[in-house]
Amino acid sequence: MxxxxxxxxxxxxxxxxxxxxxxxxxxxxxxxxxxxxxxxxxxxxxSKDALLAGLVRRLGERATTQRDEAVAAGTSVAAWYLQTPDITAHDDAMELALYRSLLATMRSVDAASPDEIQRTLDEALASWSDNLDAEIDDPVRADMIRLVGDGVYLRALLGLPPIDPARYRKVVARLLAD
Structure with missing residues (x-):
């Protein structure tokens, strides 16, 4: 309850x-x-800051749940990180929840105490980075995957047109190639 x-x-x-x-x-x-x-x-x-930190914490929990389910289904952490968000897929409640949490978190940054919200956000992002670093032997390649994934998700959050899907598949294939 x-x-x-x-x-x-x-x-x-x-x-x-x-x-x-x-x-x-x-x-x-x-x-x-x-x-x-x-x-x-x-x-x-x-407090209001604790409320906003709770929002960021839940974002981290939602991302971890989605990642763990993707990995259990055979997707690599890197491939999960590089996925393009599809909020039009109404049957994927988890993706929509994660998208809403991330968008709301981005909108909350100016409202929160810099220390508490930043610490909570840093913890969530560090967790995602740690998982990529654990899977990818080359730290530069892990950073490239992280930066491309962040950029693709940010484009979606800002409502910018997605990258051409065929071209993006080639980007992902190159980043995931061993």
């Missing part, structure tokens, strides 16, 4: 960020959107 309320609060925070913007992120607005009292919100998140 507590995790349901916590998730409902974080879902509400995402909605406020995505639909109304960072200026409207107040404990009162998020509590109202989550249909909990302000005290109920504060039970789970002691």
């Amino acid at each position: 507590a995790s349901d309320t916590r998730d409902r609060i974080l879902d509400a925070l995402e909605t406020v960020l995505l639909e109304r913007g960072v200026a409207q992120v107040t404990l009162e607005n998020v509590a109202a959107a989550a249909q909990v009292s302000k005290g109920g919100l504060l039970y789970h998140f002691k």
Whole structure:
């Protein structure tokens, strides 16, 4: 029950960020959107900064879950990292949830305490990097995969046109070639 309320609060925070913007992120607005009292919100998140850090933490958890499922299905960590987000695939709730979390996190950066949000974001990104580094022997190649994956996802988050799919498949094939 507590995790349901916590998730409902974080879902509400995402909605406020995505639909109304960072200026409207107040404990009162998020509590109202989550249909909990302000005290109920504060039970789970002691401050606005803790709430925003919780959003980033959940982003990391969602990415880890998606990565682990992809690896269990036979996809390499590098191939998972290089995937293009497809939020039009309505049957992939996990991809949509990850996309929403990442977009909301990007919109929250200016609203948070630089220390807490940055530390939480650094931890999530370090986890992704560690997994790539563990799989790829060449650190430069791991960095190239990381940078290309970050760029492709950022293009999608910003609503920019995707790279030509055939050409991108060639990029991925070259990066994944041993």
